Amino acid sequence: MFEKQIYIARRNRLRDKVGSGVVLIPGNTESPMNYPDNTYHFRQDSTFLYLFGLDIPGLFGIIDADSGNDTIFGDDITMEDIIWMGTKPSVKDLAASVGVKNTLPFKELFNSSAHLKDNRIHFIPPYRAENKLLLQEITGIQASLLSTYSSMELIRIMVEMRSAKDREEIAEIEKACETGFKMHLTAMKMAKPGVMEQEIAGTIEGIAHAGGSGTSFPTILTQNGQTLHNHDHSFKLEKGRLMIVDAGAESNMHYASDFTRTIPVGGQFTQKQLDIYNIVLKANNTTTTLIKPGETYLSIHLKAAEVIASGLKELGLMKGDVHEAVANGAHALFFPHGLGHMMGLDVHDMEDYGQIHVGYDDEIHPINQFGTAYLRFGRRLQKDFVITNEPGIYFIPALIEQWEKEKTNNTFINFSKVKDYLDFGGIRLEDDILVTETGARILGNRIPITPDEIGLLQ
């Protein structure tokens, strides 16, 4: 937990911005795996963490902009709890530790419904079914309509507050990066022919739990990297394949890291792999040099796409004018996703608020073209934003087949040549970047990324 002044200041800032009404901030409850008492690792809601800092289940925060009062609802523990779960501070003491004076038993939340109905209420769209049921009960709004009636005003304010990271937050992200570094180095060392993907994925997940709160998202670790978010770990690594690892950790305070590396199983790239690898590496390095306050990430995404298209043209996989090819989205056959996303308390920061509200604004609108449409973050960069830089090149047989059949972008794609790559897989290289006053800083120790650095590890 940060010092309580930080949470007090955040809540006061929110109260000032929202002006009037009542802000409801539900904490998360435990999430059952296969029966009520067998739960996943508890993950507190990020908005609750940001404003109230308390990392335990069963709490609910209310910020009243009219009265100026904050209240935490929650229940103290019983003797039975002490025997099974240990002693815990009282809700009163917990609340005091983050500067909240008022506490009430959880059931009082339901008695405050009448009060709530007289006021403008603000809440973020709930993403857990438990909180949908709870908000339905408190607000009287049907669960399926809660998203519609969530507060755009609150969303805009929270995005504004959480986009630029505090010094303390950046320090936490760097802790998560340190754990991420260990995870990736271990994966690289383990990537020998004959090893099961699951063996490596499990081991690095263990490193994430040993060093913090576990992984920041489900680990992608596969020799079938042509699938962008492949969570299948059932294959045995084969010599000649490329292993993609897209994985990150959470610090104990739930700040994220998110890195991708791609290495040849057994340590040696073939020339064909190296040619593609170097294009992705160039796109990644170019991106880092372009990032600075005032640039839009959409324009940098398109520059990275040009580096990719240009490299693929040199290899004879694409043809025609590179600029025109990117304008037509031809690169997206190979680079069908966005260059990156914001990162903070969530690995896709604030994605529960709605991606479009985090990544776009009145100035920069999303582009509705296959590939770039997946860019999660396009707007103008500001100092202390943290974003990922993750270009990639993939050969997705089903997509190639479809485009060839439908003659999509066939003035820019050399399909006959592309077919030599159907069993290639994919390559993605991802760093976490802090936008500084004048440019960009790669967060954490950069994980080995040049072919030489990778070769030394095997």
Added chain:
Amino acid sequence: MFEKQIYIARRNRLRDKVGSGVVLIPGNTESPMNYPDNTYHFRQDSTFLYLFGLDIPGLFGIIDADSGNDTIFGDDITMEDIIWMGTKPSVKDLAASVGVKNTLPFKELFNSSAHLKDNRIHFIPPYRAENKLLLQEITGIQASLLSTYSSMELIRIMVEMRSAKDREEIAEIEKACETGFKMHLTAMKMAKPGVMEQEIAGTIEGIAHAGGSGTSFPTILTQNGQTLHNHDHSFKLEKGRLMIVDAGAESNMHYASDFTRTIPVGGQFTQKQLDIYNIVLKANNTTTTLIKPGETYLSIHLKAAEVIASGLKELGLMKGDVHEAVANGAHALFFPHGLGHMMGLDVHDMEDYGQIHVGYDDEIHPINQFGTAYLRFGRRLQKDFVITNEPGIYFIPALIEQWEKEKTNNTFINFSKVKDYLDFGGIRLEDDILVTETGARILGNRIPITPDEIGLLQ
């Protein structure tokens, strides 16, 4: 997945037993951590796994006892899914692999509501809020009332079917035991003074993911073992403390293991620790010799309590007649939980059905006395039941203080002596046991348990 004949046979057996009506078996959906698309490891519902075997989210099974038809509802993947998540077999092919001929798109489930309302429907109490909302919509029963209107008939049938384990199931449990063995051996070797609990807990969680589907329940690993289910891993191990590790794995098919060991940080027991340890070890070993078909686990629990009370009397911590002490529940100051529980597809097998329906029956009723009231499983043992054997002794300061103040069982407890143990912590020793034709078999390689075996590891 097992062979499809197994699933066909199970569904036919269920259909025969239920006789008429429609059985609803919702599969689980993904469970979000901090925003909708950032999900925990997928855990399929155990009843769905038992009857339909398919381990992917977004499926719903219906077993129609009137028509004799089984149907799986689910959606095929799109090109977008292929790009992001990879190719997958069609729902039709998946269903065929477990012997189900009829499949329908998921949305058809809502069109079948009318049909459902004309029939007696059976469902298990839902434990995930997503499935509560879904069943509310399909059945028309309000979410908060679903548990009340769940089917006792279906619960009784499923308990009957799932209690004795098939040969194939036992083989899966043994795989989970193998992973559990590695977890515990690693923890024992890491338990040096100065190491963080989190470091060890995370590492063994990684072993569970590397060897199967992860941990079967949240790992308990603490030098404060007086708290029975202590999930706090924030302490640095200190010389002289006892580290309790209660942890198990799931096999890739989600069968569980569940073991507890307690070892001295740094490897050497003090005489005081050894005296208590040997009582718990004796209770554990005695239990294994008593387990056989026809015995009730309630009676064995009480025998283990007698071993404990008798040992504590020898040390001067208890006094008076041992038999009488146990009858009065005096042992529960030190052994406040049950001797064990069923284990299978769930670590507390079928706990979502309601513990009382799994652990008790018309013959053996739960005992409403502090300590024994927590015994999850009391009924008569049968061949091929799998149960845990987990006696323990703890010194819980808050409980000791309460009992002394209220003079609870003070004819059997030597409180002045007990106070020398307030900083002792706790000891628990747990094996997984298969009830055989004539007795008991410890599943897996037994994890080192004698003081000599433990000493050799450090």
